[in-house]
Amino acid sequence: MRFVIKKIRKLFNYLGFDIIRSRKYHNSLPEFGNWLRYANAGMLSNGNIDSFEYVIKNLPSENPLIEIGSFCGLSTNIIIFYLNFFKKKNKFFTADKWLFEGVEKQNEYLGGSSIYHHEYRAFCKETYIRNVSFFSKGYLPHTIEQFSDDFFKLWKSNSLTTDVFDREVKLGGSISFAYIDGNHTYEYAKRDFENVNINLDKNGFILFDDSSKYSGYGVHKVVQEIINEGKYIVVNNNPNYLLKKII
Numbered sequence: 001m002r003f004v005i006k007k008i009r010k011l012f013n014y015l016g017f018d019i020i021r022s023r024k025y026h027n028s029l030p031e032f033g034n035w036l037r038y039a040n041a042g043m044l045s046n047g048n049i050d051s052f053e054y055v056i057k058n059l060p061s062e063n064p065l066i067e068i069g070s071f072c073g074l075s076t077n078i079i080i081f082y083l084n085f086f087k088k089k090n091k092f093f094t095a096d097k098w099l100f101e102g103v104e105k106q107n108e109y110l111g112g113s114s115i116y117h118h119e120y121r122a123f124c125k126e127t128y129i130r131n132v133s134f135f136s137k138g139y140l141p142h143t144i145e146q147f148s149d150d151f152f153k154l155w156k157s158n159s160l161t162t163d164v165f166d167r168e169v170k171l172g173g174s175i176s177f178a179y180i181d182g183n184h185t186y187e188y189a190k191r192d193f194e195n196v197n198i199n200l201d202k203n204g205f206i207l208f209d210d211s212s213k214y215s216g217y218g219v220h221k222v223v224q225e226i227i228n229e230g231k232y233i234v235v236n237n238n239p240n241y242l243l244k245k246i247i
Helices: 002-014 030-039 046-057 074-085 117-135 148-156 186-199 219-229
Strands: 065-068 092-095 142-144 160-162 168-170 175-180 200-208 232-237 241-245
Touching: 030 074, 046 074, 046 175, 046 200, 046 232, 046 241, 065 074, 074 092, 074 117, 117 142, 148 186, 175 186, 186 200, 186 219, 200 219, 219 232, 219 241
Parallel strands: 065 092, 065 175, 092 142, 175 200
Antiparallel strands: 160 168, 200 241, 232 241
């Protein structure tokens, strides 16, 4: 049976599909992951964690990683865990404005409570900084407080800017991996892809959060268009799409 499975995997790889072996959980993460999730708020599927592990183990270069959308730092901390685990030296940039979809007025109350949206925003940002400072001490990312469109403008112009940890850093250059988890509408996800694609290494990776067929978000349509163009292959779909650039 193992011989047959290996042959099937070999055939799929030959046809352009680089498939991650399915696992119920992760070889290197369980204990740390459990403790992290007890304390670090966030929404993250186990399939994304599998993709993080695979990507970071197989990064095509030492060029930076990018995460669009950081919330309270759960995915950020897991990505940094794997960077340390696999002894990678890539820089890691994240971008978030902590202004959330569907919130039009920051001075309105949050869901009938006595908490304003702008207070919630400040709380999430402070929580992110505290979580990352604690769980990823020694390998802090460069987190830029910008919407993704503005972040990529800074990236394109090789701008010198200051991150949320008050460190000056120069943006720009090629990218080895991007995790796109910002605004999930078709329009924004499409622009995020286009901005990443310009700078992505050959054999570089993109993981799209909430891109499954059943997510109900426009991200899924973006992914299908990318696949149809034939310049990327599907590495994983568990349930979100991890793509690898081949052209």
